Amino acid sequence: MxxxxxxxxxxxxxxxxxxxxxxxxxxxxxxxxxxxxxxxxxxxxxxxxxxxxxxxxxxxxxxxxxxxxxxxxxxxxxxxxxxxxxxxxxxxxxxxxxxxxxxxxxxxxxxxxxxxxxxxxxxxxxxxxxxxxxxxxxxxxxxxxxxxxxxxxxxxxxxxxxxxxxxxxxxxxxxxxxxxxxVPEEEYLLPLGVAEVKRPGRDVTIVAWSKMLHEALKAAELLANEGIEAEVVDPRTLDPLDMDTILGSVLRTRRAVIAEEGWRNVGMGAELAARLQEHLFYDLEAPVQRVAAADVPTPYARNLERLALPNAQRIVEAVLKITL
Amino acid sequence: MPVPLADQLQLYRNMALIRRFEEGVAEAYAEGFIGGFTHLYIGQEAVATGAISAINHDDYVIGTYRDHAHALVREISPRALMAELYGRVTGVCKGKGGSMHFCDPERYFMGGYAIVGGNLPLAVGLALSIQMRNEDRVVMAFLGDGASNQGVFHESLNMAKLWELPVIFVVENNFYGIATDVRISSAFNEIHRKAQGYGMPGHVVNGMDVIAVREECEEVVKYVRHGSGPVLIEARCYRYQGHSMTDPGRYRSQAEADLWRKRDPIPRLAKQLVQQGLDASRLDAIQREVNEAVQDAMRFAESSPEPPDEALYEDVYVESYGA
Known part of the structure; x- marks a missing residue:
């Protein structure tokens, strides 16, 4: 291909x-x-x-x-x-x-x-x-x-x-x-409202999209070195949202981290965390974690921008918090 | 070309229908049948009536939140409009839109919009469709004097002229943006001359004279249909009521209101028709006919059912994706 x-x-x-x-x-x-x-x-x-x-x-x-x-x-x-x-x-x-x-x-x-x-x-x-x-x-x-x-x-x-x-x-x-x-040479269409498990794992589910999906995959590599198998789910479309795939994954792993580049306050992660506890409250082994941007206007200075934006390391830290 | 007598009678009938319809709306609003914001067109009848009479039935019309008149002139049934106002399932938008959002694409009435100036880029987009498909159509877009101070007004005029699109912008200048006088809201209040900033012809017309509006629009529509690009027409008019049903209109003097009422477009045309030899009883018959049509519409609306609960989630999207 x-x-x-x-x-x-x-x-x-x-x-x-x-x-x-x-x-x-x-x-x-x-x-x-x-x-x-x-x-x-x-x-x-x-x-x-x-x-x-x-x-x-x-x-x-x-x-x-x-x-x-x-x-x-x-x-x-x-x-x-x-x-x-x-x-x-x-x-x-x-x-x-x-x-x-x-x-x-x-x-x-x-x-x-x-x-x-x-x-x-x-x-x-x-x-x-x-x-x-x-x-x-x-x-x-x-x-x-x-x-x-x-x-x-x-x-x-x-x-x-x-x-x-x-x-x-x-x-x-x-x-x-x-x-x-x-990318295949022949024509193909992908349906809206269908998430994809980008990496299978049994210990924790990381939900991430856009650039954060790649940070989540990096985090999963790092975690694998520690013996933690993370499942990475990419919703691909946030509306319509494929809750079935996300819930199915979390039901298996019983732990969830949501990683987004947007702000944390009232973000997509807050919505997903709310839905996870509505459906899986008694199945969760730990509180749902959110990794997101610091709630500040994005700063210019390189060091401050890196502090503000979430990355693979932050995802790893969030996972370790609920798996250790 | 002088307006033929039969057309003049139709103009009279439409103005009388709008006036009576709006009076019926005011009554129904006072009785609690109609909620939300409702903006009446009383006093401005000559503008929508004269302007829309100058275009073909398959030319697009797009309006504002003060949209009852335009929908009536597009021959949407008073029953469907009144039922919409009552929030009934038989309404033109199934009771989902209300006073500010009438729409009937089958009659090329592309909707009423309640964000000032928000409909103008849509009008340009309709005209772009026409141009890209080489259709023989024009767009007539209505706006108020207040919209001419909004950013999208300027963006829309610029792009309509840049691409020489078939749009007629009809400014209903009733001199007040809600409660604020145009003289203290617009640095330059000769609104038709704002078109010149974009190299676009701008005309002004007496919006209290339906024949004058019709004749001006006929000329302009010919020019626009010919592919000569967009035109702006400023029709100077006056709304007799407040901005909406909840506005007592304290910002205007009685003397000013009295002056404009003397220019009322309906008796003006009646007088002209009688001078042309028309029997006044014909006008009485028209009045009886529109009175009956409005009464019938109100009875129909009141006896129509509200939308069913299932309608709440209908028509959010076309495609469901099972999610």
């Missing part, structure tokens, strides 16, 4: 779907001539033209709003936000409009819309360019949240999302774009 980098897998998914369905088009900042800030849309304007790979002004609310208007009239737009941070500028269009319209109009309007945006810290981008805010959108009914961690997952999930009838926030991670993984 050929190896692709994550950004190349996204590019392939976009290319294939643009070629398959002429209603699909891309709009966003620097997506056309420049080929995307992270090279994700490289070559697509040359192949599909400037009408279907459309450069826009820096106007995130309008980018998302225009995509909504196009989606409600039969097109299948993919709006790219250069980074998740700028999605905050488009919050009104995402939360007040895209997430609400199907419901508040009694099902008469459908929005086959994908909003792609990369997030994440780790390279000293400071407070306004390091957001991992997926939990904000999981808290909002009416929009799906998909957050793949590998080239294989990102391609198969993105193709499914582009064919979906619902608005979807598709969150990539800036630090994952250059990572490599096997």
């Amino acid at each position: 050929p190896e692709l980098r994550y950004f190349e897998a996204v590019n392939q998914a976009l290319q294939e779907e643009l070629a398959r369905d002429e209603r699909v088009f891309i709009l966003g900042e620097d997506v056309g001539l420049a080929g995307g800030t992270f090279r994700v849309t490289d070559g697509l304007m040359a192949e599909f033209g400037s009408r279907r790979v459309r450069d826009t002004p820096i106007a995130e609310a309008a980018i998302v709003g225009i995509a909504i208007g196009a989606a409600m009239s039969g097109m299948r737009p993919i709006a790219e936000l250069m980074t998740m941070n700028f999605g905050i500028v488009a919050m009104d269009q995402i939360v007040n409009h895209a997430s609400k319209m199907h419901y508040m109009f009694g099902g008469q309007v459908t929005l086959p819309l994908v909003i792609r945006a990369p997030g994440g810290g780790w390279t000293q981008k400071a407070a306004q360019h390091s957001h991992c805010i997926e939990s904000w959108f999981v808290n909002t009914p009416g929009i799906r949240v998909v957050i793949p961690s590998t080239p294989y997952d990102v391609k198969g999930l993105l193709k499914t999302c582009i064919r979906s009838e619902d608005p979807i926030l598709f969150i990539e991670h800036e630090m994952l774009y250059s990572t490599r993984g096997e």
Whole structure:
């Protein structure tokens, strides 16, 4: 199987779907001539033209709003936000409009819309360019949240999302774009709402997604050296959420650690911990642990940023706390 | 081209229907049948009526939270609209939307939106669809004077003109953004001239004169349909009631309100019709017909069932993924 980098897998998914369905088009900042800030849309304007790979002004609310208007009239737009941070500028269009319209109009309007945006810290981008805010959108009914961690997952999930009838926030991670993984040459689609056990183990379950999935896998390696077998579960999509796989894993291991790059307060980890105790209170051997970002705006200084963000070592510490 | 008599009668009928519908809404609101925020269009009837009469039935209309009139002019049945206001399952959005969120894509009424200016990028997106598919359609987007101070107004005008999209922005300038006078909220309150900042034609029209609105819009629609790019029209008008049902409107003087009521668009057109030789009894018959339609709508709404409990979780998503 050929190896692709994550950004190349996204590019392939976009290319294939643009070629398959002429209603699909891309709009966003620097997506056309420049080929995307992270090279994700490289070559697509040359192949599909400037009408279907459309450069826009820096106007995130309008980018998302225009995509909504196009989606409600039969097109299948993919709006790219250069980074998740700028999605905050488009919050009104995402939360007040895209997430609400199907419901508040009694099902008469459908929005086959994908909003792609990369997030994440780790390279000293400071407070306004390091957001991992997926939990904000999981808290909002009416929009799906998909957050793949590998080239294989990102391609198969993105193709499914582009064919979906619902608005979807598709969150990539800036630090994952250059990572490599096997991607089949033949076409494949991955279903939403299906988690994957990325590493089996019997002693503790680590739930992690996006870049933290890779930190969790590193942690599992370190723990294996200590004789602790960690099972690593990647939900891949946070809405819909495959609770069955997560509960099944924790029911076997009886211990759980949730690792996320977003803030700890009222984060996705808090939601998962609540659900685990609702379903498995009497089966748990130890309190559910959360590993997350420090509740501070992300600092610039390298040492402070490393203190603020969670990593494999923190995951190991959390696991040791409940397994020793 | 002068507006034919039959069309003038239709304009009269639609304005009379809007006025009577809104009076019925006010009564039902006072009796507790309607909840939430409800914004009446009384006084502004000539704008929606004249503007929408200038487009085809398959051109898109997209509105704001003050959307009852636009839906009525799009010929959505008063029964379905009143039932929506009563929160009944027979409502145009199954009782899920209410006053501010009427919608009927089959009649190309693409919804009412309650975030000021929020519908404008959607209008541009509808127009982008039209352009990408080479359709013979235009978009008519309604907004208020207040929306012209929002960021997305400027983003939307810029991108509509940048891509030469077929949109007509109709500003219903009733001079108040809720309670705040346009003169103390907009640095430049000749709203139609804001279009010039984007190289877009901007026109102003007397929004209390339905014939003037119709004639202006016919010209503009021709220009936009021809592919010449977007246009903004400012229609100056006045809402007689408060911003919403809970607003007593203390920020406006009686003298100002009296002045505008003298310009009322409905008697104005009635007078013109009689001058053209129309028998006044025809207008009385129209009034009786719309009175009956509104009464029928209220009876229908009151006797309709509320949405069933199962509806709570319906239509959140199209696809369920078993999760």
